[in-house]
Amino acid sequence: MVRADAATKNVALRGLATLLRESVAALQAANAQDLARAGDLPAPMRDRLKLAPAAIETCAQGCEQLAAMPDPIGEVTGLRQQPSGIRVGQMRVPIGVFGMIYESRPNVTIEAASLSIKSGNACILRGGSEAIESNRALAALVQQALVAAGLPQDAVQLVQTTDRAAVGELIAMPQYVDLIIPRGGRGLIERISREAKVPVIKHLDGNCHVYVDDPCDIEMAVRVADNAKTSKYSPCNAAEGLLVARGAAREFLPRIGAIYAAKGVEMRCDAEAGAILAQAALPDARLAAATEQDWYEEYLAPIVSVKVVAGVDEAIAHVNRYSSHHTDAIVTRDHIHAQRFLREVDSASVLVNASTRFADGFEYGLGAEIGISTDKFHARGPVGIEGLTSLKYIVLGQGEVRR
Numbered sequence: 001m002v003r004a005d006a007a008t009k010n011v012a013l014r015g016l017a018t019l020l021r022e023s024v025a026a027l028q029a030a031n032a033q034d035l036a037r038a039g040d041l042p043a044p045m046r047d048r049l050k051l052a053p054a055a056i057e058t059c060a061q062g063c064e065q066l067a068a069m070p071d072p073i074g075e076v077t078g079l080r081q082q083p084s085g086i087r088v089g090q091m092r093v094p095i096g097v098f099g100m101i102y103e104s105r106p107n108v109t110i111e112a113a114s115l116s117i118k119s120g121n122a123c124i125l126r127g128g129s130e131a132i133e134s135n136r137a138l139a140a141l142v143q144q145a146l147v148a149a150g151l152p153q154d155a156v157q158l159v160q161t162t163d164r165a166a167v168g169e170l171i172a173m174p175q176y177v178d179l180i181i182p183r184g185g186r187g188l189i190e191r192i193s194r195e196a197k198v199p200v201i202k203h204l205d206g207n208c209h210v211y212v213d214d215p216c217d218i219e220m221a222v223r224v225a226d227n228a229k230t231s232k233y234s235p236c237n238a239a240e241g242l243l244v245a246r247g248a249a250r251e252f253l254p255r256i257g258a259i260y261a262a263k264g265v266e267m268r269c270d271a272e273a274g275a276i277l278a279q280a281a282l283p284d285a286r287l288a289a290a291t292e293q294d295w296y297e298e299y300l301a302p303i304v305s306v307k308v309v310a311g312v313d314e315a316i317a318h319v320n321r322y323s324s325h326h327t328d329a330i331v332t333r334d335h336i337h338a339q340r341f342l343r344e345v346d347s348a349s350v351l352v353n354a355s356t357r358f359a360d361g362f363e364y365g366l367g368a369e370i371g372i373s374t375d376k377f378h379a380r381g382p383v384g385i386e387g388l389t390s391l392k393y394i395v396l397g398q399g400e401v402r403r
Contacts, residue, residue, distance in 0.1 A: 001120045001155050002094050006071035012117050012149035013067040017060040019141045020110070024053050030137035031106065038130050041104075044234035044300035048104040051134050059110040062361075062368040066118045072385055073120045076394065084403075087396040092389050094120040096178035099170045100370065101126045101192060103184035106134035111361070111368040112181075113142040113156045119388040122155045124177065126170060128184070129162035136160070171196040181383070183371040201379055201387070203371040205298040206236030207324040208356040211315040211341070213332035214247030220353060221248070221331040222255045227355040228329065230263050234300050236372060237327050237359040241295065241305045243315045244273065249308045254280035261285040265302040268294045272308040295322040312337045316344050323347060325374050327359035348374055348381035 020027075031051035038046055072092045079089030100112040100123055109125055116123040127135040139158035147153050159166050171180050171192055180200045182192040189202050210228050212221045228239035244252055249272070257277045260267055266286040269277060277287055294305040295318070309315045312330075319328050329351040330341040338352045349359040349372075359382065361369020366384030373379045379387035 001117075001122055001151065002073070004120060004151055006073075008149055008151060009071065009117050009120070010067040012145045012151055013063045013114055015148050016110070016114065016117075016142060016145035017063040017067075019145055020056055020060040020063070023137070023141060024056055027051055027056060027134065027137050028053070030133040033133040034106075034131050041130060045104045045130070047232075047234040049106070049131055049134075051106050055107050058362065059107050059114075059368075062111065063114045065362070065365075066114050066368060066385070069118070069385070071118070072389060079396075085398065085400045089394055089396075090391040091394045092386075093392055095388055095390055097122045097124065097176060098179040098181060098388065099124045099126065099177045099198070101167055101170070101180065101182045101184070101188065103128040103188060104131060105183070106131045106138060108183060108370075109135050109138040109158070110142070112370050113139070114368050115370050115385060115388055116156055117146070117151070119385045121388055122152075122157075124157050124159065124170065126159040126167060132162055167192070168195065171198055171200075174198050181371055201371070201373050201375055201383060203236070204326070204374045205324045206238070206326040206372070207241065207296060207298045207322065208237060208239050208327045208359075209241040209243055209319050209323055209329070210239045210356060211243040211309075211312075211319070211328070211330045212245060212248055212252050213312060213315070213330055213334060213337050214245035215333045216245075216248055216252075216331045217333060218248070218252055218255065221252055222259065224329065224331050224353070224355050225256050226259050228357055229260070229304050230265060230302070231355070231357055233302055235357070236298075237356050238300070239304065239329075239356050240297060240299050241307070241322070243307050243309050243318060245311050245315070246272075246308055247311075249273065249276055253277055253306070253308075254282065257282050257285060260304065263302065265304055267304055267306050269306045270308060273306040276308070277306075298324065312340060316341060320344075320346050326372060327351070327356045329354060329356050348372060 075092045076089045102108045142156045143153045177198050180198045182189050210225045253276045261282045261284045268288045268290040290305050325347045327349040328345050328347045342350050361382035361384050369382040372382050
């Protein structure tokens with residue numbers, strides 16, 4: 001794979017996009033087998049398991065977006081002449097072989113495979129048992145596209161067994177595997193982080209926040225807070241906490257509260273937010289008093305925590321204490337507040353006047369993502385092509401020797 005030129009890799013990616021579009025019916029049939037077997041799955045995981053035509057089209061578009069992007073492999077940067085005569089720079093290279101361990105989401109099979117192809121890596125995919133038929137069907141298309149482009153079929157492999165012991169084997173093979181990327185629930189991430197003998201890029205839960213500042217555009221704030229929470233409840237970039245500056249609370253909270261009430265979203269409030277929403281007498285509003293645990297919670301459900309804060313200082317302090325450092329947003333008209341939020345919020349993605357739901361490799365123009373890393377080194381935020389590469393020093397000389 002490291003020898004493959006950009007044109008060959010792009011042929012494989014475009015071929016995979018074509019195969020995905022031609023195979024919608026077959027892929028949905030395989031997915032239906034998984035869904036039929038998954039009757040007792042929690043609703044968020046069942047939602048993630050669905051392979052709808054729109055999701056397949058997004059995967060195909062992701063492959064095409066990757067194919068259109070420059071190939072980073074072999075790029076040399078920072079080449080500079082030294083007093084000795086040698087020139088020293090850095091070259092971007094593939095990591096090697098990575099193992100991807102994930103739950104529920106069959107679209108990850110395509111995202112991981114396509115990023116692996118573009119970045120010149122090989123990958124070993126181990127999806128959850130609940131998605132085995134969907135993953136088998138998708139992996140077969142990937143291998144078909146590889147072969148058609150003249151690349152090794154086994155550059156992307158799917159672990160066929162659903163035995164959990166296979167995960168333990170995969171994460172303890174540093175002689176064969178250079179990196180492990182887990183993508184799933186906290187239990188999976190914690191197990192792999194604890195037991196792995198291979199470096200791990202981890203993605204913990206997504207306790208994301210929207211902070212509505214004073215001053216702000218109330219219409220914009222309502223639109224952003226609605227989308228961030230209700231466009232889809234199961235993704236890790238859905239907002240779980242809503243913070244509102246005291247100066248905006250009495251105008252904003254009844255507006256967003258009415259929308260949440262109409263959509264069946266339970267609001268777990270601090271005393272001040274609860275009093276404002278109760279006075280608004282919203283039909284069908286589901287209000288409850290927030291506990292300390294609610295500020296930490298990733299609900300993945302129609303539930304949101306709501307708190308009134310004094311202003312941007314308290315909002316930043318709350319986010320840095322309770323969030324999972326995944327994605328947090330501010331809605332504001334104050335440029336200084338926006339810049340402070342961007343600088344001081346310690347999260348992988350920080351947004352100004354936009355929904356947290358944008359925190360996604362496809363939306364960020366990465367073509368696809370292999371996950372959203374909450375680590376602070378090597379890769380942070382949506383992990384695309386560059387997150388699957390490393391740098392090595394290269395030295396160009398003309399017979400120089402060290403004196």
